[in-house]
Amino acid sequence: GDSVTQMEGPVTLSEEAFLTINCTYTATGYPSLFWYVQYPGEGLQLLLKATKADDKGSNKGFEATYRKETTSFHLEKGSVQVSDSAVYFCALSSRGNQGGKLIFGQGTELSVKP
Amino acid sequence: ETGVTQSPTHLIKTRGQQVTLRCSSQSGHNTVSWYQQALGQGPQFIFQYYREEENGRGNFPPRFSGLQFPNYSSELNVNALELDDSALYLCASSLEGTMSDTQYFGPGTRLTVL
Numbered sequence: 001g002d003s004v005t006q007m008e009g010p011v012t013l014s015e016e017a018f019l020t021i022n023c024t025y026t027a028t029g030y031p032s033l034f035w036y037v038q039y040p041g042e043g044l045q046l047l048l049k050a051t052k053a054d055d056k057g058s059n060k061g062f063e064a065t066y067r068k069e070t071t072s073f074h075l076e077k078g079s080v081q082v083s084d085s086a087v088y089f090c091a092l093s094s095r096g097n098q099g100g101k102l103i104f105g106q107g108t109e110l111s112v113k114p
Numbered sequence: 115e116t117g118v119t120q121s122p123t124h125l126i127k128t129r130g131q132q133v134t135l136r137c138s139s140q141s142g143h144n145t146v147s148w149y150q151q152a153l154g155q156g157p158q159f160i161f162q163y164y165r166e167e168e169n170g171r172g173n174f175p176p177r178f179s180g181l182q183f184p185n186y187s188s189e190l191n192v193n194a195l196e197l198d199d200s201a202l203y204l205c206a207s208s209l210e211g212t213m214s215d216t217q218y219f220g221p222g223t224r225l226t227v228l
Contacts (some may be wrong), residue, residue, distance in 0.1 A: 004156075032215050043204055044157070044219040053151075089156055093215040100169055100208065100215045101147065104156030 002027040002094045006105035009087075013080055013112050021075040021108045023090035031092040033057075033066050033073040034102070037069075038087045047088070080112045084103075116141045118207050118220035126226045127195050135190040135223045137205030145169070145210040146188040150178060151202040157174060163188055180215045194226075200227045 007022040025033065032051045037043040049058030055067035062077045073090060090105040118136045127133050138148050142175035142192070145164045159172035177193040192199055202224050205206035206217035 036218070036219070043118075043221040044206075046218060048218060049216060091156075093217075100145070100210070100217075101159035101162060101172065102149075102157070102206075102217055103159070106156050107154075 002031065002092060002103050004090050004092055004103055004105040006088075006090050007109050009107070009109035011108060011110050013110070015112055015114050017112075018080045019077040019080045019084075019110070020074070020106050021088055021090075021110070023073045023075065023105060025073065025090075025092050027071075027078075027080075027092055027094065030068075031094055033064070034091045034093070035062070035064055035073070035075050036089045036091060038089065038107070044089065053091055078108070082112045082114050085110055085112045118205060118218055120203075120205050120220040120223050122223060123221070124224045124226075126228065128228050129195055130195045131195050132191065133195060133225060135192075135203050135205075136223070137188045137190070137207075137220060139186045139188070139205075139207030140218050143209050143218070144186050144208035145208045146182055146186065146189070147206045147208070148190050149185065149204040151204055151222070152175075153201070159205055160179060160190070169210075195227045197227050200225060 034049045035047040048059040050057040050066035056065045087107045091102045147162040148160040151157040161171040162169045179188045190194045202222045204222045206219045208217045
């Protein structure tokens, strides 16, 4: 079945460092891809999305490009801030006979130090 | 625009009891999905409701059941609670029937089963 694999955390960076969180997926058809962020004690917030191959999603300095040839959707940010500390989830939208469910990776915890 | 709201915020139950969690979807959305997020894990799809009918179900036993009301709000009911049901329960709303499959999440209900 469909699945998402993320790089394991925790990832610890200094402020203003470059961030990459790897995400690869397995899916039949052409899913939409998402990055969600979860701050401590909160629900999930949509960070960005891409709906077809070569689309680039971007928001708040974060970017990710839908790469069909490598089945990847890596998250990047050029200069992280302490306020970016959170858990990041990569997800795909899988339809078929189970409705429009989201399939999530296991999450990558990011800690940014001043 | 009103976001997704959930109640209660926290809940403590004992094994064998029953629980009802509630969700109000984002204004204009007609589809509600429920997810279970165990500590340190990504969310797992429980089921989705569209037009008051179940529109897909994940690998959860029948003691997990739901309802959607005409105003698109929803309930998640869990019978015969087990210790492993302790988790954060997330509700997400979306607008089915369009090309967008983006789901927007509420803050979650933290359920502890003792």
